[in-house]
Structure formats: C-alpha cells, structure tokens
Amino acid sequence: MKLDINGKVHEVDASGDMPLLWVLRDLLQLSGTKYGCGMAQCGACTVHLDGDPVRACITPVSSVGGRKVTTIEGLSANGSHPVQRAWAQADVVQCGYCQSGQIMTAVALLEKKPVPTDADIDAALSGNICRCGTYLRVREAIHLASRLKRGGK
C-alpha cells in the first residue's frame, strides 16, 4: 500500500491490521514516533493525519488511506518549527522519550486554538504522559509557541 508521510509517498508491504506506529518505526525507520503503551493511553506515538492528532499505536495502517501522515521528523528539518523553538527556549525536555508526542499534540492544538488558555492546554495534553514530570514547562512552551507563531518573542 501507499502512504503519504511527511510529504513523501512510501510504498509499504504490511498487513492491514499492523498499527501505523510499527510501520513508521520498523518498516520506514522513522523512529522519532515512540511506543509507550500500545493502547492510546500515553500519547507517545502521536502523529497527525491530515493535521489531526491520532495515536499511531492503535491506528491500523489500512485505515490511513490517502490521508497525509505527519510525524515529528516531518515538522521541520532542523527543529525550526515555532513549537520546537519554544520547546528549546523553555528547556522542556528531560529524558525526552515522550516529547515527540507532546510536541505533535501541541502543534495540532495551536492549529485549532492559536491562543490557548491553560485549560485548553490541559485538555489537549492530558493524554500525553510524561514520567519525568515536564508538564509545567510543556505548558509554558505552548504559550511561548503561540506567541512565536504570531510573530512575537
């Protein structure tokens, strides 16, 4: 089957029930999307389908169809996306394992709500677990990214 990932069409040979997560990680070597729970509980595997955040670990690859898949690797070539810049400025990461998912969720939130409140952020990000406890800086970085996207500092 064909998959449009990060603006490039890939031909993959996978059974339809194989989760998108493992297609990305094991067949296409896009390992920035992480496995955390396998049951949409932790958000580490968050990717975008046509801009909407989904949990790749429970998304059968057959259900993707012609929708455009965006992974952390597709956000920017060098970390220059405003959300990534905000993440760097707020010094968010610790172990870093959940951060691809946190960032992908944050990017999708800011597309829908360019100026989110704390409550908006909590609602959107509470599906993304971070065991290092970076939540406060995640929230701070999202506010910062919101300003960066609007041309602020």
Place this chain on the structure above:
Amino acid sequence: MTVSRRDFLAGAATGTAGLVITFYVPAGVRAAPQAAQPPPSPNAFLRIGTDNSVTVLLAHSEMGQGIWTGLAMLIAEELDCDWSKVHSEHAPAAPVYGHPAMGMQMTGGSSTTRGEFDRYRNVGATAKALLLSAAATRWKTTPAKLTVTKGVIRFGGKRLTYGEVAEAAMKLPPPTTVKLKEPKEWKLIGTTVRRLDTPEKITGKAQFGIDVAFPGLRTAVVLRPPAFGAKLLTFDGADALKVPGVEKVVQTGNGVAVIARHFWAAKLGRDAVRAEWSSPEGGGASTEKILAGFRQLSRDEGTTVVDTGKVKETIKLAASRLDASYEVPYLAHATMEPLNCTVKIDGDRCEIWTGTQFQTVDQGAAAHILGTTPDKVTIHTTFLGGGFGRRANPASDFVSEAVIVAKAAGVPVKVVWTREDDMRGGYYRPAYVHRVEVGVDPAGKPAAWHHVVVGQSILGGTPFEKFAVHNGVDSTSVEGIAESPYLEDTRSKHVSLHSPKTPITVLWWRSVGHTHTAFAMESMIDELAHAAGKDPLAYRLELLKGKPRFARALETAATKAGWGTPAPAGRARGLAVHEAFGSIVAEVAEVSVGDGRIKVHAVTAVVDCGTAVNPLGIEAQVQGSIAFGLTAALHGKLTVEGGKVVESNFHDYPVLRMFEMPAISVHVLPSDAKMGGIGEPATAPIAPAVANAVFALTKQRLRALPLRLAQDTR
C-alpha cells in the same frame, strides 16, 4: 573494552568531515600515581578537535536528569572553551569510567554531579594546561603570560584557537597537578544553562535503546512467567510461527522468545505461543496477604537498627503516647520507554545497545552468560527513556535476558518489552509497613521513639549486600529514620527492621527508602504537632533548633507559601522537610478536596543542595521529582493476586497527568554545604506534605499511600 588509541582516532576522523585530531586527558591526574594509570587510549573524558569542537565523554547515563549538560559544564568551566562548541556523548563501558566513589560504572543515588565534581573539573583544567603549554611553546613564552577567552589563546597581538594547538598539546605529558578555579571565579557553574540534548530530543533524532536498528537485526518479544514463582513446563510455538514475519521461537531459560522481522510480528507471535506453567507455591503471592503479614510482624521487634535509652520504660512513663502505622504499596517505575536491549554476538565478543544505569554489572552478566570476559563485551549506552532506578538492576534482568535470547536465536536481536511486560515484570519499589510509637513529654515533644519497619530488602542477596547490608540491616530500608533531624534531642530511640522475603522482586525507585521513611516520619511529626495543639511549622522549628539547614529550608518554604496566612477558600496547606542523598528539601503543598478526591493546587519547594551547578536543571529535577512523588501519593499501587500482577498498563496503573500537575515554585537556597544530589531528594517530602494538608483540611489522617479519603469509593 579495549579501544586502541589508533581506533579511537580513526573513529573520530570518520565521524567528522576533514581531519580531526583528538587528544585525551587522563582523569585523576592529581591522585593516581603514574605507574598505576591505565593506558591512555580508553582513558578519555574529553576530545578537542582541530575544528575547535569539544566533546565530553560521560561516565554516566543521561536519563533525563541533565548530566549531558551538567558534566559538560564542569569541564567547560575549567577549560574556558566556547560553550557553543561543546557536545556530550556516552562513554563506552570500561573500568576507567568507574564511579569515583563506587568503583563501578553506574548512575544512581543522585550521585553523578557531586561524585564527578572534582574529576570532571580536573579534566578541564588539565586540558587547559596542556593547550596553554602547547601555545606557549609555539610562541616561545610561558603559559602564565597567555590569556584565554572562549577557547581562543592570546599573547600580545597573536591568537591561536584550542583546535589549532590540540595536536601539539596531545604530545605533551599531562601535568601532575592542576589548580582549580575558586568558586568566585566561576563563569558557568551556578548559571542558568539550557540542555545540550534538546536539539535531538525535539526532532525525534535522539537514539533510545528501542530505536536501535541495523541490517540483520531482528526483534524479539518474550513470553515470561505469568506469575511470580511460575516455571515453564512445556510450550508450543507452532501458531507463533504461522504469523507472517515470525522467524524463530526459542526457549530462553524460564521463557519463550519469538524472533521476527519487526515488533508487531514478534508481539503477535508471542501472544500465539501456547505455554504451560507450574502453579506457584502456596497459590502464589498476594499483596493483601503480604501486607497483612507485615502488619502482624510490625508488632514485634525486628533486627535492631538503633537502640538508645530506655524506650519502653520512657514510653510507659511519658505524659502521653501516640501510636500509628503507615503503609506504602509496591510500585512500578513505569518508565516511558519500556525496557529493551539489543545484543549482537560475534564469537567470544558481544555488543550491547541499551539504556542502562548499570554498565559494569550488565557487562559482567553478559560475559558470564557467554563464557567470556567483560572486556569482550562492548556496551553502547543509548539515551534512557527514563530510569528511576529500574535500569540499574543488580540482577541485570533485561540485559541478561537479551543476551540469552540472542545466543539462543543465533542472530542479533532487540528484545522489546510491551508496556504490560514492563509493568508486570517485577523489580518494584517494595511495600512497607511502619509502626511508630512515641512517648510524648509534657511540652508535646517526643521523649521516646519506638519504630518498627517491615519491608523487603532491596540489596540483600545481591552483590551489593556487603556494602549496604550491615548486621542484617539494609540501610536503604531505614534511611531517613534514625538520623531524622527531629530526633536530635530524643534520647530514647529504638528502631528495628524486619526484612521478610516474598516471591515479588524489588528494586530501588527514585529516592529509594526515603519514599516511605519520609512519609512515616513527617506524618508522625505532624500528628505530634496536632496532638500538642501546636502549629505544625512552629512545632517543627522547635525540634529543629540544632539543625539550622533544615530550619532555614522549612521556614523559607513556609514563608514563600504564605504559611500563617489564610489559604484560598476550600484549601489547606501541609508541609514536610526531609534530607536525602545529601540535600535537604522542604515542601509546602496546598490542597482541596472535591468529589471525594484530593487535588493538589500548588507546591512550594525549597532546596539546600550545597553548590548549585545549573539552577535551571535543578528546577526541572525538583518539579519532576514532585510529579513522580505525586503519582505515588495519589495513584500508584500494584496488586498481586495468585502470584499475578493485576495492573498492566496506564489505564489501571494511572500516573500523574498534566491536568493534575500543581503549580510548583522552586527556590534554591544559596549554600556552602557539601554538594548533595538533586535527581531524587524532592520526591520524598511530597506525599507527607499532601497528607498533612489533607489532615489540615478534613481532619482525616491518611496513613496509607496512595492517599484515599474515606468518601473516595475507588
């Protein structure tokens, strides 16, 4: 691990465009006599390239705690290099990278920064001396006449970069002693420095163990015993082999490994293995029965830890007495990255890629399994997707197993644990019961403290027994009790310990014994304060008169949290202070109750950790430790029935999520105390601070974790 100098040079040269000359700085030039120094090549803590790049080799593992940045800061401080040119990488596993205090290569005990403070600064200072010496020779002058700014050496109107003299410096003998900067000369240490590992961690490029990939590598998922004590009787892998992508099914000791072309096939294959297991003895372990047994045991004295004064008599004659039991359950570490390990065996050599906190132990275990020597086992330490102690196992479980699987499979394999495998795989924070009986004097102070601790020993029966278990007492079971600052003036103390064995495997978990001792101590002190009719802060400060560091931390936290002023409507505050790993942390929690649940709104944390290397990193560690401790305070509990772990994933083993994260303000006290650790200490005080706040609000004294209000029907 034997890497010749030539190998190292070649490796460095191929890794960077153009010619890169690297030079090595031996560690411990001050202390080690010349003859005792290992050969120079693996003795590398620092590489300086002709392109002026500065690469710091880390003897410890980056698992989120920030040493990727912190250790590099120590070298850069003394080196006076350009910080924008500094990179870190994990060192290979080799004796030279042994922990200065522990000998072995490991990361734990909140010991990296304080343990390496001298060694890494010495490395930087030694390198600088060599570079200056090389430049001075070039200019026919003396090093003392040169100046250095950001890796540029100047003399008169001339300038040379570190990269330009690196090759010459490499040929010089290292000085036998170097002078380190005085704290007032520090330019980097003590300043706010952002993390060096951010670029790769925000782009998905960071390599964790689970991301390891190379041609020919297969993925294995392992069927492990369904219950503690169950033994594999027979298995049938025929259905597993029918799964497309599955290549092999092999027995691996007490388990069955399914080897496939990718994880998904291996997992489906593993789930299709039919296996018969023996029933564990006596119907299998039950946490309910285990805790009932612990409660029973707590009525009797255990092995004596401390015995001063006449405790029983003093309690009998005391003005009043208070008696309470505190309990904590088994907990999983639940690192975000499930356990995994990649192994490639080649004759009598073996390469391992994994996120481990325990290189020396894992290297030894792998060598033992393969009948070879540790130097033939290469360990590539990847980033760790969380450690919290789980990746530092004296039993080397996830590494040993992967070596066994790779050996049986005959191909390189990456063993990946599912979340369920990880959560049910044992090596938990042990459950504990504390029974505390206090004889109270007429002023309300503890005149006699009688404390019985019951819980499994983490280190008994491991190679660490001889270091940490003395006279039958595992120090990690009782740390934080006998040396409590509150008991300074309590003359009669009796602390004893029962270390019962159960089939459930246990391990250290962020802040180790303090996770339960701080809860017992700070809860009981709070109970004593209320029993005496005193303000919990004032009561504590009275007991802490001879402990100014504790008093200052607690008082500062109280002041910053507005202690003594009314809390917002419907909320109350509680406090706790505890020392762990050489650092003192005081915390004030502000809580409310709604729908029978506890909500923590705000936490004020004050830290005295001695020298603060990177305040930005310290803030992150304190926030993170509090989040970790709040999971234990509000949610964490593993249940074992019939030997089987009931919980399996984040739906039934909830961990703190963003909507539950309180506002946390962190204050680092200026301190000239000996440097303490920072990765763990802030974990311990949060549960009692919350429990004490809940009492202030509801008059319900919650003595078990996770905290459950009477009206909470969960």
